[in-house]
Amino acid sequence: MVARVRNGEAEAYAELVRAHAETAHRLALLLGAGADAEDVVQNAFVKAYRALGGFRDGAAFRPWLLRIVANETKNTVRSAARRRAANARAAAVAAGTAEPGAPGVAAGDPEADPAGRVLAAERREELLTALRALRERHREVVVHRYLLDLDEAETAAVLGVPRGTVKSRLSRALRELARLLGEGGGSGG
Incomplete structure (x- = not known):
């Protein structure tokens, strides 16, 4: 047949x-x-x-x-x-709550430490500000790898670049993020 x-x-x-x-x-x-x-x-x-x-x-x-x-x-x-996890992360960021499952903080838990929530929100805002400061091609690779949770091959396919380019851009982007956040993330964590 x-x-x-x-x-x-x-x-x-x-x-x-x-x-x-x-x-x-x-x-x-x-x-x-x-x-x-x-x-x-x-x-x-x-x-x-x-x-x-x-x-x-x-x-x-x-x-x-x-x-x-x-x-x-x-x-x-x-x-x-991956879509469900990315949607949950995006919803947590949009709502200003900790990411579900984060150690020591439950999303939407009224008993959570208010100071911890404020600190987490500040760290998240610092990270988003630093992410926005990256060159577009570096920001794209970070978003695809860490916020959309794609692996290197998938990120390469989506961005239309070789896998090695994803690795090098990611390395540069993470170094730049560390610099923008003051090496230790800006808040001693």
Whole structure:
């Protein structure tokens, strides 16, 4: 059937999709895709179609497809977790509360030390001011790596630069932030 698809028979790929869609959907659900399972499966089938040129003749299609579904599910679940964490951090900064889970301070906890909240807010404002003072390309790499929680490869892809450029810009940006904050963060912490 894969050979028929490679020869341009669109209906042959539709048959492959029909034959494996239920299993692919079940796998996506079992691996944690939840409400995104249908999107995961659709993306996996698109990726599989595009990658058919590299599919080995004589190899089993189903395991190959399910590996793509598993990878797509893992990426989707990881991405959703990063988005939730980034949204929580952004909400905490916008609300002027400590980041949820920060040691010794619970976000929105009325029993939290008022002096500690003031100090944390001052530190956060110092950091944001220093971040705004960075050159745009340095600020971008810090934001993507630490505030959006992307890894180096993802940051490189988003910014359209090599991974080594991300590393060097990040190094320069962190040195500049340390300088702007007075080496120790400006508040003895």
